[in-house]
Amino acid sequence: MTREPEIIDVWMQHPNLKFINHPMFDSLKRWTGQEKLTSELPIELTIAAMDEAHVSLGLICAWWGPQGPLISNDEVAAHVKKYPKRFVGIASADLYKPMEGVRELRRCVRQLGFKGLRIVQWLWNLPPTDRRYYPLYAECIELGIPVCLQVGHTGPLCPSEPGRPIPYIDEVALEFPELKIVGGHIGYPWTVEMIAVATKHLNVYIDTSAYTAKRFPKELVDYMKTNGKKKVMFGTNYPMITPAKCLKDLNMLELDEETRKLFLYQNAQRVFELK
Numbered sequence: 001m002t003r004e005p006e007i008i009d010v011w012m013q014h015p016n017l018k019f020i021n022h023p024m025f026d027s028l029k030r031w032t033g034q035e036k037l038t039s040e041l042p043i044e045l046t047i048a049a050m051d052e053a054h055v056s057l058g059l060i061c062a063w064w065g066p067q068g069p070l071i072s073n074d075e076v077a078a079h080v081k082k083y084p085k086r087f088v089g090i091a092s093a094d095l096y097k098p099m100e101g102v103r104e105l106r107r108c109v110r111q112l113g114f115k116g117l118r119i120v121q122w123l124w125n126l127p128p129t130d131r132r133y134y135p136l137y138a139e140c141i142e143l144g145i146p147v148c149l150q151v152g153h154t155g156p157l158c159p160s161e162p163g164r165p166i167p168y169i170d171e172v173a174l175e176f177p178e179l180k181i182v183g184g185h186i187g188y189p190w191t192v193e194m195i196a197v198a199t200k201h202l203n204v205y206i207d208t209s210a211y212t213a214k215r216f217p218k219e220l221v222d223y224m225k226t227n228g229k230k231k232v233m234f235g236t237n238y239p240m241i242t243p244a245k246c247l248k249d250l251n252m253l254e255l256d257e258e259t260r261k262l263f264l265y266q267n268a269q270r271v272f273e274l275k
Contacts (some may be wrong), residue, residue, distance in 0.1 A: 002205070003030055005132065006056050006057075006263045006264065006265045007054055007055045007056055007234065007243070008056065008057045008058075008233075008234065008264070008265040008268040008269065009050070009055050009057070009058045009059065009084075009096060009234060009235055009236050009238065009243060009275070010059045010060070010182065010184075010207045010209070010219065010233045010234065010235040010236035010268050010272070011059065011118075011146075011148065011184045011209035011210075011236065011237050012046070012058045012059065012060055012209075012235070012237065012238040013060060013061050013062075013063065013071055013205055013237075013238070014043055014071075014076075014079055014239075015039075015042070015237075015239055016042065016070075016071060016075065017039075017040055017069070017070050017104070017220075018070055018071075019063060019070045020041075020121075020239070021036050022032040022184075024156040024157050024158055027166050028178075028225075031117050031234055042064070042189050043079050043082060043083070043127055044204065046058070046060075046238065046239075047080075047083060047086060049062065049087065049239075049242050049243060049244070050243060051241035052242070052243065052244045053244040053247050055207075055243045055245070056086070056098070057086060057087070057088060057089075057090075057240075057265075057267075057274070058086060058088070058121065058161065058252065059088050059089075059090050059115065059116065059268070059272065060076055060079055060080070060087045060088070060089060060090065061076065061089075061090035061091075061092065061118045061148070062069060062075070062076045062089075062090065062091055062092040062118070062156055063092055063118075063120065063123070064092035064093055064094055064095075064119075064122075064123075065123035065124065066095075066096065066124055066196070068094075068182070071092075072102065073089070073091050073092065073107075073108050073112070074093075074242075075106065076089045076090070076114075077108075077112045077114075078260055080112070080113070082157065082183055086175050087116070087247065087275065088110055088112065088113075088115050088116065088272070089114035089252045090114060090115065090116045090117065090118045090148060091104070091105055091108035091109070091114045091116070091117050091118070091138055092103050092117070092118055092119065092120075093119070093129075094119065095119070095124055095126065095132040095133065095136075096132065096263075098132065098135040098136075100134055101135065101136070102135050102136060102139045105117055105136060105143070106139065106143070107138050109143045109145060109232060110117055110143075114127070114148070115145060115146075115249050115273065115274065116145045116146045116148055116182075116272055117136060117145060117146070117147045118147075118149075118193060119136070119147065119148075119149060120146040120149075120150050121149060121162035122150065122154045122156065122159060122160070122162050123164070123249075123264075124159070125159050125162060126162060127161065127162045127164075127168045128162065128168045128169065128172050129167070129168050129171050129172060130150055133172075137176050137179050138176075140180075141176065141178045141188070142143060143203060144273070145180070145186070145272075146180035146181065146182050146205075146272060147180070147181055147182070148184055148207075149157065149161075149169065149181060149182070149183055150163050150184055150185055151163050151164075151165050151183035151184065151185055151186070151187040151190070151206075152170045152185045152186060152188045152189065152190060152191070152192050152194075153189060154173055154185045155240075163185075163187075163188050163190075164188050164190055164193070165183065165193040165194040165196075165197045166190070166193045166197060167194070168272060169181060169183055169194070169197050169204065170197045170201075173197065173200075173201040173202075174205065174237045177201070177203065178203070179203060180198065180203045180271060181201075181203060181205065182205045182206070182207055182271065183197075183198070183204065183205065183206050183207070184207045184209045184210070184235060185207075185209055185210045185211070185237070186207075186208055186210075186211055186216070187199070187206070188211070190206070190216065191217045191219055191220055192219050194206055195219060195220065195228065198228065198231050199223075199227065199228070200218070203229075204231075204232060205214075205231050205232070205233060205267070205271055206220070206232045206233070207232070207233045207234070207235035208220075208232065208233070208234055208235055208246075209235030209236055209237040210233055210235075210236075210237040210240060210241065210262065211241075211246070212241060212245055212246050212249065213246060213247060213249045213250045213253055214249035214252060216253065219239070220232070221253050224253075224255065224259055224263060225256075225259055227260070230262055230263050230267055230270075231267070232262075232263055232267065232270045233263065233267045233271065234246075234247075234263055234264050234265075234268070247263045
């Protein structure tokens with residue numbers, strides 16, 4: 001693997017036991033051969049996985065679902081505080097309590113320095129056009145941060161419908177033209193739809209989390225090389241896939257130097273306003 005000048009992973013999480021042992025991830029464990037954990041993993045394990053692939057910065061996220069936080073914003077903040085040069089926090093919030101969710105998002109950005117909001121729609125089985133999302137979208141615009149959503153089918157044992165780019169991401173972008181939207185997991189099997197939505201809307205982007213470079217659909221690679229140069233960002237969805245595994249076959253894509261830099265870190269720097 002070629003040593004890159006800089007790499008930013010825009011979707012990763014450091015798992016706690018509550019998160020990684022949740023039954024909804026049983027299907028992913030079958031695919032990846034992971035076993036149930038019995039003790040908490042040190043944050044240094046995640047740092048080591050980043051170092052192996054020369055990932056300089058990870059956008060590490062919280063997870064909130066209908067039953068409450070699986071990975072809390074304060075847990076994420078503690079990791080960022082311990083390794084401030086290696087992590088940037090991405091918040092999550094409660095869709096069922098809109099004002100509490102808005103206040104929590106403000107706290108995360110204004111007090112904890114977080115740089116985005118992530119909502120994983122399949123946790124809620126609610127498409128991103130549902131009214132419960134809208135106060136948080138408006139607050140993201142006011143705070144100047146992106147909202148990060150999942151696009152495509154779900155590996156976990158939850159419905160896939162909320163991950164469809166069309167109509168959902170398209171309609172959100174039409175109703176909130178000032179909102180920066182990052183669609184994670186490339187949108188498969190609706191990747192062409194996701195590309196169409198990102199092409200249509202100035203503030204819609206794609207990240208490649210949960211896919212290794214050799215599994216990128218041809219349509220996505222062609223988009224990265226042409227009018228999508230500034231639209232696609234690198235992500236892993238660690239610990240599902242390690243950064244080293246994601247990047248192992250990057251050279252097979254035959255990206256020119258400009259496109260490679262945009263994909264690996266420059267687009268993330270611009271969209272998330274990272275220093």
